Amino acid sequence: MKQLKFLMVALTLLMGVSFTSCLDSGNGENAYDGYGYFRTQSYMGTCFFVDLDGNRFYPTPESLSAMTSNGFKAESADLVIVYFKWVDEQSGNGGSSSTATDHNIVLVSVTPIDSYRAISLPSEVGLENFENAPIVTLNPTTNSNFGGNNTLQPFLYGPQMVVLPISWKMEYKAETLAQHTFTLAYVEEAQQDGSELVLYLCHDKGTDEKTDFTNVAFKAFDIKSFMETIKNQTGSYPSKVIIKAKADMDGTTMPDDYTSYEIDSSSLNK
Template structure:
């Protein structure tokens, strides 16, 4: 997998699917961590992060300033879910496994995983989004222990683990809501649209899951803010159905083996 080329800004993101790493020798006290987290600030300064299970991570101001000096604007991702990587010296800072707050770590990388959400009154409208290639699946049986599937980061933020083929160009994803569509049992449907953006991938290409295993989780996990749908929908968004066009053996949307699958996602408070 080391030969895979990532076309995004080069950031050292030492994380895998578990979002943590302990690549240390016996004499090295540097520890590494990473996670998906939402960005917050105190009046536009003093940025910090919160994970879905309530962990607050506050990096040093100097490490935030260093990343901003590279051209990253924290103000543009405030309120969004991002993938972060950080490190600390365990001889100076101890972080217990059950910590609810982590402060003083050095932020080494940050990438947004936010994708757009569109409310489309009529199919084919100017803001409608149409897929041009299927995904593989929204559910991944990673092992006998772990299963990855759509979940709520919080009440208004949906996280989708999108497995798809890709080669050399980033793909785009949009979640579309049609408010005039008839709903059943008060549960709305959200349609995932996938565009390859000119990528020339094949079923033999690497998958977003392959990249995630090697640290580029932002290609696999995508975040969707449902806030504006909340204001227009007549029903609760504590449960939604995500509709996706899937094909594990072809990248052709019109292939006869392409199927439309539905995933019911229900909000559950993480404790």
């Protein structure tokens, strides 16, 4: 029988993320049967989740309603972290490894990751319209609830999305958060060969002029069209995805040069 593959959630990814439902079962049984990253989709008014293999996971109406009551908005969600329980034992079994299957689940928690679509620009000149402030880093270090520190890394959700742990400076006010926007751009003139995909992360601080607080948040960007274009041209996905960003560890000075962050994507071709 088919063994479902879940892209497991690193504990560090959950730092600072609020779940829409508590994971503590409180009665001695396992709080969940599985968890992982999924894309949210809807059809004919039905919300469901799809993994990288195309398997579809349909939440029970009651558990979806509970998530909705706790703030989950299926219509605006894209990449999400889902903890779930199988409705029955057969739900966890599939058919052949080449066939996508449907499964019924009870949602335990759903955590959306802010998701956007990467844009395309002909040259670096257009980047100035989307950035007026540096980031701090794409390798922030966070304190773990389990002891020690964790250095976060950008990663790929298959060939579909890139997920970036972005650290930046801002005023210590909740209402200031909306001032800061991030754009990921594919610059046509920056692409040299199909072995690498180069993307530029731009940070616009809006009207926020203060830097008294360091924020860290995960942002996901849909890059599927660029990955597929390279694969169609060369026969394979790029072996590296390079994110370039104006980074300053103090988060106050806009540097002249970009800092590069590399993601190994060679495993996508295996």
